[in-house]
Amino acid sequence: MDRQLSRLLEAAELPQVRLHILPLEVGAHASMxxxxxxxxxxxxxNLLCLDNAxxxxxxxxxxxxxxxxxxxxxxxxEALSERASIDVVNKLRVTP
Numbered sequence: 385m386d387r388q389l390s391r392l393l394e395a396a397e398l399p400q401v402r403l404h405i406l407p408l409e410v411g412a413h414a415s416m417x418x419x420x421x422x423x424x425x426x427x428x429x430n431l432l433c434l435d436n437a438x439x440x441x442x443x444x445x446x447x448x449x450x451x452x453x454x455x456x457x458x459x460x461x462e463a464l465s466e467r468a469s470i471d472v473v474n475k476l477r478v479t480p
């Protein structure tokens with residue numbers, strides 16, 4: 385797990401990556417049905433990459449985009465800040 389945590393910290397240094405931890409205390413939340421990515425593509429509309437236990441799906445339906453954007457905003461409101469998330473990952477690492 386230490387290598388995975390180190391890799392998260394490396395990824396968090398990339399300009400296009402923001403690391404946020406959702407604390408367990410939040411309980412049931414909007415993304416429990418599956419993961420998603422809002423892909424921001426240059427020169428075009430955003431795309432959704434939806435993932436669940438059965439399959440992945442790419443979508444560009446405006447109503448889905450609005451729904452997932454609201455989910456993301458809700459999750460971000462419950463998540464730790466970037467700095468606090470990085471601090472948690474550093475505290476969990478065995479090897480400094």
